[in-house]
Amino acid sequence: MRAIVHTVGCRVNQYESHLLAEKLAEGEAPGEVHVVNTCTVTTLADRKSRQLIARLRRDHPAALIVAVGCGADGAGPGLTRAGADLLVGNRDKERIVDAIRRFLVGGPPGEGKWGDLDGERITGREARVRALLKVQDGCTVGCTFCRTWQVRGPLRSKTPKAARAEAESLARAGHPEIVVVGINLAQYGEDLPSRPTLTDLLTSLLAVPGVRYRLSSVNPDGVTDELIALFAGETRLCPYLHLPLQSGDDAVLERMRRPYTAAEYVARAEAFRRTVPQATLGADAMVGFPGEDEGAFAHTVEVLDSLSPLNVHIFRYSPRPGTAAARFAPQVPAAVAARRAARLASLADGWSRASQERFLGAEVEVAAEEVAGDAVRGRSENYLVVEVRGCAAPRGTIVPARLVARATGHLVGVRADRTQSS
Ligand code: SF4
Known part of the structure; x- marks a missing residue:
C-alpha cells in the first residue's frame, strides 16, 4: 500500500509509526494514503496533529487521510474537522490495513479490541541508527495532568522472549543501539503471568550480541537496586537515565499524583550516578502546575541543582480538558509559568555544561x-x-x-x- 506515515509525539509513537509503515507496505494500494500518527499529551500536541492534517488535506486533496492513535481516541472531532477521512484509535492501530480496507467498503473501521503486545514486532529495516523497541503500553498511575493513561488502554507488556526475538531482528538489520521504550516502563511486566521485571527483561535482551541498549524515560519507582546493579556490571547498558521529576516539591507531587517524593527521586538518581560508571542523568520538569508557588518552584530548582542533569525537558503546564488538574485552583498565570520556564532553561544550560565538562579526558x-x-x-x-x-x-x-x-x-x-x- 503506497502510504506515507507522519508522526507527532513520543518515542512510543515513533516505534508505532515504524510498525504502521511496515504493515502498510504489505497491503494493497487504494491510491494515495497519508497516515498521521497523532498525539494528545498537551493542547500543543493536539494543535500540531490538527495542523499537520489540515496541511496534508490542502496539499493532497484527493488522498485518503487517516488519523491514528492517541489523538484519534482523545481529540477525534477536531481531527475530522481538520480534514481526516478516517479515525483509527489505539485499539485498532496495529490492524491499520484492515481498518482502511473496511472503511473503503463502507464498514466499521475497527474491532475495538486491545491486541497482545507480542504481536507488535518490527524488523528494523529503516534508516535510523538507534532502533526503538516497544516493550510496554498503558499506565495505571493516573497523574492528574496526564491524558496519556486515558487513551492508552490497559497495562500490556511484551514478553522477554518476544522482545528478545525482535531485538535479534533489529541487531541483524545493523542497528548498533536499541532504545527500549514504553508508556510507563516502571510498570513493565505487571500484567504478565510470571511478573518479569525490567531487570529480567534487560537481562534477556543482553543475550543478543553486538548491540547496546538504552532505556528511554523511566519513572524513579522503576529504578530498583537490582536494575542499578545490572547497569553497573554491564557495559552494553548505556549509563544514562531519563527520570521524569516534574516537580521537586512534595505537595505539588502529591497533587500531580506522582508515585514518589522529591527525596525518593533524589535517592534513586544519586544511587544510579554513584554506582554506575560514567553515568549521566536527564529529567522532565513541569512548571506552573496549579498551586505551584515561588517556594515550590525553588524546590524544583534545588533538586535539579543537586543532580546537575545533562538534559532537562521543560514543560509549561497547560490545563487539559478531561484531566483532574484542569479543575484545580489556583491556576498559575501564564506569564509566571513562562518566567519560571525561562529561569529553569537558563539554569539547565549550566547543569548541562557542568555535566559535559566532567567527562573531558574520558x-x-x-x-x-x-x-x-x-x-x-x-x-x-x-x-x-x-x-x-x-x-x-x-x-x-x-x-x-x-x-x-x-x-x-x-x-x-x-x-x-x-x-x-x-
Ligand atoms: S506515569 Fe503519569 S505522566 Fe506517565 S503516562 Fe502514567 S499517568 Fe501519564
Whole structure:
C-alpha cells in the first residue's frame, strides 16, 4: 500500500509509526494514503496533529487521510474537522490495513479490541541508527495532568522472549543501539503471568550480541537496586537515565499524583550516578502546575541543582480538558509559568555544561549518526553529543573516542584507538 506515515509525539509513537509503515507496505494500494500518527499529551500536541492534517488535506486533496492513535481516541472531532477521512484509535492501530480496507467498503473501521503486545514486532529495516523497541503500553498511575493513561488502554507488556526475538531482528538489520521504550516502563511486566521485571527483561535482551541498549524515560519507582546493579556490571547498558521529576516539591507531587517524593527521586538518581560508571542523568520538569508557588518552584530548582542533569525537558503546564488538574485552583498565570520556564532553561544550560565538562579526558563510545568529511557525530553511551574529528567511519559504527574539548552544545573527541597507537 503506497502510504506515507507522519508522526507527532513520543518515542512510543515513533516505534508505532515504524510498525504502521511496515504493515502498510504489505497491503494493497487504494491510491494515495497519508497516515498521521497523532498525539494528545498537551493542547500543543493536539494543535500540531490538527495542523499537520489540515496541511496534508490542502496539499493532497484527493488522498485518503487517516488519523491514528492517541489523538484519534482523545481529540477525534477536531481531527475530522481538520480534514481526516478516517479515525483509527489505539485499539485498532496495529490492524491499520484492515481498518482502511473496511472503511473503503463502507464498514466499521475497527474491532475495538486491545491486541497482545507480542504481536507488535518490527524488523528494523529503516534508516535510523538507534532502533526503538516497544516493550510496554498503558499506565495505571493516573497523574492528574496526564491524558496519556486515558487513551492508552490497559497495562500490556511484551514478553522477554518476544522482545528478545525482535531485538535479534533489529541487531541483524545493523542497528548498533536499541532504545527500549514504553508508556510507563516502571510498570513493565505487571500484567504478565510470571511478573518479569525490567531487570529480567534487560537481562534477556543482553543475550543478543553486538548491540547496546538504552532505556528511554523511566519513572524513579522503576529504578530498583537490582536494575542499578545490572547497569553497573554491564557495559552494553548505556549509563544514562531519563527520570521524569516534574516537580521537586512534595505537595505539588502529591497533587500531580506522582508515585514518589522529591527525596525518593533524589535517592534513586544519586544511587544510579554513584554506582554506575560514567553515568549521566536527564529529567522532565513541569512548571506552573496549579498551586505551584515561588517556594515550590525553588524546590524544583534545588533538586535539579543537586543532580546537575545533562538534559532537562521543560514543560509549561497547560490545563487539559478531561484531566483532574484542569479543575484545580489556583491556576498559575501564564506569564509566571513562562518566567519560571525561562529561569529553569537558563539554569539547565549550566547543569548541562557542568555535566559535559566532567567527562573531558574520558573515553567514550560514540554511535556515528552523521558523517561529514573526516568527522562523525553521534551520542556516546552516556548520551553526550560528541563530534569525533579526524575519523572517517560509516554511519552506525561505534567509534571509541577520547573527549578533548567542549564546543557549543557538544563535546569534541579524537579517535581513542588511533590516539593510543600513535
Ligand atoms: S506515569 Fe503519569 S505522566 Fe506517565 S503516562 Fe502514567 S499517568 Fe501519564
